[in-house]
Amino acid sequence: MAATTHSSPMSFLLSHPQPRSATPGTRLPLRPAARRVRCATDAAAASTKHRRAADENIREEAARHPAPKQGLSAWYEPFPPAPNGDPNERYSLDEIVYRSSSGGLLDVRHDMEALARFSGAYWRDLFDSRVGRTTWPYGSGVWSKKEFVLPEIDPDHIVSLFEGNSNLFWAERLGRDHLGGMNDLWVKHCGISHTGSFKDLGMTVLVSQVNRLRRAPLSRPIAGVGCASTGDTSAALSAYCAAAGIPAIVFLPANRISLEQLIQPIANGATVLSLDTDFDGCMRLIREVTAELPIYLANSLNSLRLEGQKTAAIEILQQFDWEVPDWVIVPGGNLGNIYAFYKGFEMCRVLGLVDRVPRLVCAQAANANPLYSYYKSGWTEFQPQVAKPTFASAIQIGDPVSVDRAVVALKATNGIVEEATEEELMNAMSLADRTGMFACPHTGVALAALFKLRDQRVIGANERVVVVSTAHGLKFSQSKIDYHDSKIEDMACKYANPPVSVKADFGAVMDVLQKRLKGKL
Numbered sequence: 001m002a003a004t005t006h007s008s009p010m011s012f013l014l015s016h017p018q019p020r021s022a023t024p025g026t027r028l029p030l031r032p033a034a035r036r037v038r039c040a041t042d043a044a045a046a047s048t049k050h051r052r053a054a055d056e057n058i059r060e061e062a063a064r065h066p067a068p069k070q071g072l073s074a075w076y077e078p079f080p081p082a083p084n085g086d087p088n089e090r091y092s093l094d095e096i097v098y099r100s101s102s103g104g105l106l107d108v109r110h111d112m113e114a115l116a117r118f119s120g121a122y123w124r125d126l127f128d129s130r131v132g133r134t135t136w137p138y139g140s141g142v143w144s145k146k147e148f149v150l151p152e153i154d155p156d157h158i159v160s161l162f163e164g165n166s167n168l169f170w171a172e173r174l175g176r177d178h179l180g181g182m183n184d185l186w187v188k189h190c191g192i193s194h195t196g197s198f199k200d201l202g203m204t205v206l207v208s209q210v211n212r213l214r215r216a217p218l219s220r221p222i223a224g225v226g227c228a229s230t231g232d233t234s235a236a237l238s239a240y241c242a243a244a245g246i247p248a249i250v251f252l253p254a255n256r257i258s259l260e261q262l263i264q265p266i267a268n269g270a271t272v273l274s275l276d277t278d279f280d281g282c283m284r285l286i287r288e289v290t291a292e293l294p295i296y297l298a299n300s301l302n303s304l305r306l307e308g309q310k311t312a313a314i315e316i317l318q319q320f321d322w323e324v325p326d327w328v329i330v331p332g333g334n335l336g337n338i339y340a341f342y343k344g345f346e347m348c349r350v351l352g353l354v355d356r357v358p359r360l361v362c363a364q365a366a367n368a369n370p371l372y373s374y375y376k377s378g379w380t381e382f383q384p385q386v387a388k389p390t391f392a393s394a395i396q397i398g399d400p401v402s403v404d405r406a407v408v409a410l411k412a413t414n415g416i417v418e419e420a421t422e423e424e425l426m427n428a429m430s431l432a433d434r435t436g437m438f439a440c441p442h443t444g445v446a447l448a449a450l451f452k453l454r455d456q457r458v459i460g461a462n463e464r465v466v467v468v469s470t471a472h473g474l475k476f477s478q479s480k481i482d483y484h485d486s487k488i489e490d491m492a493c494k495y496a497n498p499p500v501s502v503k504a505d506f507g508a509v510m511d512v513l514q515k516r517l518k519g520k521l
């Protein structure tokens with residue numbers, strides 16, 4: 001489904017004006033008012049009583065107050081445990097290993113007995129006490145749950161941009177006016193985040209562990225960190241590596257990611273390879289390359305990532321004051337995230353922070369729906385596919401690495417898989433925008449699944465539902481431009497709202513406005 005280039009009222013949106021810059025060599029004079037503000041601020045700072053010495057930073061301060069040792073630990077185990085495999089197969093998180101001895105997936109396992117020495121109420125209170133602080137590293141929504149993530153990592157090794165703590169938005173109008181009077185519909189805005197997607201949550205964990213491995217005493221010879229990407233993993237990897245001073249290498253499918261996503265790793269100084277293949281092809285290549293070169297693999301095949309991503313589930317519980325929603329709807333591509341959500345909810349259940357888990361829905365684009373087809377076959381036959389282009393370009397994935405993880409998550413939560421056509425996902429996204437959001441097409445996929453499940457009466461009007469918004473809509477502005485331009489082949493673009501070209505003349509402007517406002521005045 002290609003959008004056409006042409007001249008129209010929207011075409012001004014296609015050319016980007018150059019930002020104005022000061023003439024090279026000229027220095028902008030510091031205005032006297034600004035100078036005054038600075039002096040006043042300096043004086044205020046001097047009189048403020050610091051918790052730490054003025055020459056100490058928050059990392060150093062944290063090092064002076066080490067958390068008490070709680071005997072917690074985590075390691076890698078085969079996922080799922082192989083029936084005839086070695087029951088003792090496990091690896092330290094300090095090993096560089098992505099696959100079990102039988103070639104299967106790995107999972108990070110926590111010492112649940114050690115965690116269970118503390119009550120659910122203890123963990124709830126601890127996590128609540130850290131929200132909204134700047135104490136290193138707990139100002140991060142991920143590291144505020146450090147004990148459930150990487151309990152043993154030294155805070156000094158953590159690479160964090162204080163990610164997480166994202167908005168849980170009450171979608172009042174969307175639920176009430178467009179979903180049959182739903183009164184408890186929420187959108188978890190994981191994309192309103194440092195690099196504009198939920199990938200930040202996992203990347204802080206992975207890059208922190210790499211940082212630990214590279215530094216003394218482990219001093220592992222890791223030359224860089226690499227990933228294949230449909231645009232969001234690469235953005236997150238590049239930003240966290242840049243923050244840590246670690247080289248990043250990203251493999252991108254040429255012409256299949258948005259311009260905004262492409263510029264992110266370029267700006268962050270990553271080595272960007274644009275490859276003439278799709279995401280699945282990039283994934284195969286990065287796996288081969290990381291087996292040959294000392295490049296650490298950052299895709300969610302590496303289960304470290306999911307430890308960070310699972311904190312979004314814990315955060316949702318926390319934001320509802322530890323009440324469990326009825327449904328959580330997650331758009332799925334490589335399928336790590338749906339499992340991460342399950343893992344976060346299940347860990348809280350097992351440790352007594354809550355008493356049940358929500359039902360999960362994984363939503364796929366119909367053009368890239370291998371999990372949906374698998375689900376529809378009654379989980380009998382998984383067929384990888386060549387995914388077709390979709391406006392939800394970050395989930396154009398035909399051979400997801402975490403398919404087995406997704407099946408575990410869905411079976412354990414009495415979950416559902418839904419799909420959305422291009423028209424359904426773009427309409428759902430655009431309708432959500434009309435109620436005050438600025439959703440990305442992937443969120444459109446999840447919203448379209450909700451519309452279907454409401455129509456089928458699977459989800460009730462009074463149930464508490466959370467739709468996970470995985471990326472910021474601004475990363476996908478071209479798809480919105482195409483939609484509002486109504487020039488997408490075979491799509492009615494029901495909610496298109498193009499700008500109106502009007503002569504700069506009072507009468508002409510009045511005519512347009514009167515027509516628009518007819519019956520509304």
Ligand SMILES: Cc1ncc(COP(=O)(O)O)c(C=O)c1O
Pocket residue numbers: 197230232233300331332333334335336337338394395440442470471
């Ligand atoms: C914006 C966005 N939404 C959803 C997904 C799906 O997540 P997962 O690959 O973990 O299924 C991805 C990446 O695949 C993504 O970038």
Ligand SMILES: N[C@@H](CCOP(=O)(O)O)C(=O)O
Pocket residue numbers: 227228229230231232233234298299300301333334336394395
């Ligand atoms: N949407 C992802 C696809 C790769 O997923 P990952 O979670 O396995 O890294 C991306 O943005 O690259």
